[in-house]
Amino acid sequence: EGLGRPFRGIHVTALGAGPAHALYFACYEQLKRQLSEVLQQGGNSHLANGIAGSVATLLHDAVMNPAEVVKQRLQMFNSPHRSVLSCVRSILRSEGVAAFYRSYSTQLALNVPFHAVHFVTYELLQEHLNPRREYQPRAHITAGAVAGAVAAAATTPLDVCKTLLNTQESSALSSLRLGGHLSGMANAVGSVYRLGGLPAFFRGVQARVIYQMPSTAIAWSVYEFFKYVLSKGSVERRTSL
Known part of the structure; x- marks a missing residue:
């Protein structure tokens, strides 16, 4: 497929990255403020920052992991999938939802x-x-x-x-x-x-x-x-x- 192969699935990553990063930073800011109030009466708590960042990552990766699976399947050599939807349907049909989070x-x-x-x-x-x-x-x-x-x-x-x-x-x-x-x-x-x-x-x-x-x-x-x-x-x- 020539030069097009490296860019196959790039739109999947872009679609996943938007909501993933929105959740990521929104969760971080909200949780950081709440934990800082508890741990340091509103000051900047490094423990709160670390915990908030970790929880934000859980949400971010929960959105991005399925997108990465689809992207990688589209980029495989001689991939049988020609579109995002056909790839998603094929994975669900043959491997179930768990395949997106393997x-x-x-x-x-x-x-x-x-x-x-x-x-x-x-x-x-x-x-x-x-x-x-x-x-x-x-x-x-x-x-x-x-x-x-x-x-x-x-x-x-x-x-x-x-x-x-x-x-x-x-x-x-x-x-x-x-x-x-x-x-x-x-x-x-x-x-x-x-x-x-x-x-x-x-x-x-x-x-x-x-x-x-x-x-x-x-x-x-x-x-x-x-x-x-x-x-x-x-x-x-x-x-x-």
């Missing part, structure tokens, strides 16, 4: 720690770079980039294990005399350690950090911009009344 727990094992560290780091940096919590694009971009880098570096071991589970890399597994299918995070951790010891858990950490930094910087700057615009509009409407 990798959900594995995804959460990586994403929950990542976003917990991510949100705590972002809020901590905002305390120092933007203590008055005003709209400051430079502060949001900087804090977002650094938060993404820290979270990416801290969760690289989990990403390495997930990659081995997803790829089932035959030469690596055969070198350990492992036959069949590698399953479970515990087995992946043991296999990675046997392949290269502790340094193996941080292979690719530079590439992962470089990938995440612009992504999280853009996400936070866009989010903070719309938050500022919407809150400003709300204040102006109340003032006019």
Whole structure:
């Protein structure tokens, strides 16, 4: 299918990303405020930030996981599916609803720690770079980039294990005399350690950090911009009344 293959399913990701990120940030803001009231009488609680980020990730991935499954089925070589609807119907008919969430727990094992560290780091940096919590694009971009880098570096071991589970890399597994299918995070951790010891858990950490930094910087700057615009509009409407 030539150059079109890399872009097959991109609209599925776009459709899923909208509601997923809306739930993600809405849940985070609401839960952060409520938990901060309980834990620190309205102040900025890093524990509240971490918990709110983790719960927000549960909702985000619950929406994105089915979209990712459909996207991957559409992108397979010689995929029998020609549209999103035909793919969804085929999966439901042959595998049931559970097929859309087969990798959900594995995804959460990586994403929950990542976003917990991510949100705590972002809020901590905002305390120092933007203590008055005003709209400051430079502060949001900087804090977002650094938060993404820290979270990416801290969760690289989990990403390495997930990659081995997803790829089932035959030469690596055969070198350990492992036959069949590698399953479970515990087995992946043991296999990675046997392949290269502790340094193996941080292979690719530079590439992962470089990938995440612009992504999280853009996400936070866009989010903070719309938050500022919407809150400003709300204040102006109340003032006019």
